[in-house]
Amino acid sequence: MELAGFIISSIISLAGFLSVVSASTSQQQCGGNGAPAGVRAGYWSPSSSRYSPVSSIDASLYTHLYYSSVSIDETSYAVAPQPTEEEGSLLAAFSGTVKSGSPSTKTMLSIGTNEYRVDASNAAFSKMASDKNLRGVFINSSVELARANGFDGLDLSWIFPVTQMDMENLGVLLAEWRARIMEESATNSLSGPLLLTATLYFSNHLFDMPDGNLDYPIDDISDNLDWANILTFGFHGDSSVTTADAPLYDKSSHFSVSYGVISWLDAGVPPCKLVMGIPLFGRSWFLRNKAKNGLGSPTAAAGTKQRKSNQTGIIAYAEAEEYLNSESTVVTYDNQSVAEYLYNGDLWVSFDGAQVVQQKLEFAVRSQLLGYFLWTVGFDDSNSTISKKASESWQQYAQGGFGIMHAGGSNQYVAFNSSSVSLGSWHSKSLSCLLSSVLLLVILFQE
Numbered sequence: 001m002e003l004a005g006f007i008i009s010s011i012i013s014l015a016g017f018l019s020v021v022s023a024s025t026s027q028q029q030c031g032g033n034g035a036p037a038g039v040r041a042g043y044w045s046p047s048s049s050r051y052s053p054v055s056s057i058d059a060s061l062y063t064h065l066y067y068s069s070v071s072i073d074e075t076s077y078a079v080a081p082q083p084t085e086e087e088g089s090l091l092a093a094f095s096g097t098v099k100s101g102s103p104s105t106k107t108m109l110s111i112g113t114n115e116y117r118v119d120a121s122n123a124a125f126s127k128m129a130s131d132k133n134l135r136g137v138f139i140n141s142s143v144e145l146a147r148a149n150g151f152d153g154l155d156l157s158w159i160f161p162v163t164q165m166d167m168e169n170l171g172v173l174l175a176e177w178r179a180r181i182m183e184e185s186a187t188n189s190l191s192g193p194l195l196l197t198a199t200l201y202f203s204n205h206l207f208d209m210p211d212g213n214l215d216y217p218i219d220d221i222s223d224n225l226d227w228a229n230i231l232t233f234g235f236h237g238d239s240s241v242t243t244a245d246a247p248l249y250d251k252s253s254h255f256s257v258s259y260g261v262i263s264w265l266d267a268g269v270p271p272c273k274l275v276m277g278i279p280l281f282g283r284s285w286f287l288r289n290k291a292k293n294g295l296g297s298p299t300a301a302a303g304t305k306q307r308k309s310n311q312t313g314i315i316a317y318a319e320a321e322e323y324l325n326s327e328s329t330v331v332t333y334d335n336q337s338v339a340e341y342l343y344n345g346d347l348w349v350s351f352d353g354a355q356v357v358q359q360k361l362e363f364a365v366r367s368q369l370l371g372y373f374l375w376t377v378g379f380d381d382s383n384s385t386i387s388k389k390a391s392e393s394w395q396q397y398a399q400g401g402f403g404i405m406h407a408g409g410s411n412q413y414v415a416f417n418s419s420s421v422s423l424g425s426w427h428s429k430s431l432s433c434l435l436s437s438v439l440l441l442v443i444l445f446q447e
């Protein structure tokens with residue numbers, strides 16, 4: 001009797017558990033609730049308007065264009081554009097200009113850390129996220145600013161939360177933000193709810209932080225965001241030797257695109273909520289010795305500041321391309337890491353050329369990710385060479401379906417576990433685990 005009772009209650013609780021799992025599965029909105037079929041996004045920076053005005057962007061190459069970014073007011077904690085006339089007019093014109101070129105492209109207002117005041121700006125995000133009233137001020141001001149300027153969505157680009165408390169508060173912020181967005185859309189009959197995304201570290205676990213255990217709040221991210229954009233590039237700014245700055249694979253460290261993507265999937269974020277970053281910039285160095293020009297060669301200094309990037313050690317794709325057209329430039333494609341580099345005299349540049357971008361997109365499609373984003377669109381050349389290539393490849397791969405992509409090929413050495421990237425793995429993993437527990441119970445009780 002006791003055994004029979006136990007079996008029955010086990011089956012009932014398992015059935016309950018299974019239905020909870022399938023309910024939460026559908027809540028993840030994979031393919032449902034108007035989730036976009038694929039994201040081909042680009043970030044546009046107002047500081048690039050002098051060489052890449054919004055009107056010059058071919059918006060049809062993107063499903064979503066991000067205005068990146070406005071920041072947080074460090075006193076009131078409301079969302080705050082730079083109080084200049086120029087910024088105000090760029091913000092006001094952005095959505096209209098994008099949509100006049102491509103009506104179906106959605107515009108996103110990214111609210112991020114002020115890059116010239118990183119510490120103060122992040123401290124303001126941290127304070128705001130920790131206080132219910134300040135969260136309300138921030139959230140309400142974000143919705144108002146997005147609506148007032150015709151944006152379709154909001155993005156949080158807090159780079160980065162640095163304590164476990166920040167991470168917990170981030171989770172609360174996202175939940176309240178989602179709730180406010182749904183509430184606002186109920187009173188706004190003209191358009192659907194604003195989209196909500198976040199720009200996050202390349203991995204779900206933050207490395208090299210004072211708190212060695214710093215992980216993102218996975219459930220709050222999966223439940224409340226339309227998707228997360230992960231910063232899978234810019235890994236080696238402080239390297240003293242030449243190195244690929246955004247390799248797809250790296251056997252000797254976790255600083256690779258594939259590591260980052262798989263870490264998020266393994267942590268439980270469904271692939272249809274993950275969008276992978278591709279840099280439209282390269283990393284440049286001066287070689288210590290021109291004759292030593294392979295990967296791992298000693299460097300003397302970061303490359304000179306370029307017109308577009310306005311930062312030492314960073315070079316826009318368009319500027320790297322000018323070197324590609326020079327006869328004295330030697331270009332190497334490294335098929336182990338999937339990375340490209342060039343050198344010309346004592347200048348050495350790691351960059352993502354068309355071939356790298358194609359391989360990365362193939363990886364993203366195989367991993368069933370929702371899409372990719374380019375950082376930043378103004379760094380492409382005047383023909384939008386990489387943006388076009390990316391958009392065409394993505395649509396071609398996505399239309400071909402995941403099974404049709406040629407197996408093996410250049411991905412034979414892929415360093416990921418097939419279980420992480422197989423079809424529907426994120427929920428089939430937990431379901432098959434449950435099913436095997438059910439089978440185990442049945443077998444046990446038959447004996």
Ligand SMILES: *[C@@H]1O[C@H](CO)[C@@H](O)[C@H](O)[C@H]1NC(C)=O
Pocket residue numbers: 133135136137140
């Ligand atoms: C945010 O807006 C909602 C809806 O108008 C309002 O109920 C709430 O009090 C506002 N919160 C703050 C902190 O202003």
Ligand SMILES: *[C@@H]1O[C@H](CO)[C@@H](O)[C@H](O)[C@H]1NC(C)=O
Pocket residue numbers: 047310
């Ligand atoms: C370039 O960067 C400096 C800070 O390093 C900034 O003061 C300046 O405004 C930037 N120039 C442009 C044109 O954005």
Ligand SMILES: *[C@@H]1O[C@H](CO)[C@@H](O)[C@H](O)[C@H]1NC(C)=O
Pocket residue numbers: 381382383385
């Ligand atoms: C853009 O395309 C035109 C026509 O194909 C070509 O002549 C030009 O060199 C290209 N420019 C760049 C920067 O690739």
Ligand SMILES: *[C@@H]1O[C@H](CO)[C@@H](O)[C@H](O)[C@H]1NC(C)=O
Pocket residue numbers: 335336409410411412413
């Ligand atoms: C990488 O390149 C080497 C040398 O060209 C070649 O032998 C090898 O087959 C390539 N590997 C892949 C996976 O494409």
Ligand SMILES: CC(=O)N[C@H]1CO[C@H](CO)[C@@H](O)[C@@H]1O
Pocket residue numbers: 416417419
């Ligand atoms: C977690 C996991 O499944 N890891 C496996 C990934 O693939 C390598 C190589 O096949 C295995 O050794 C790991 O056990």
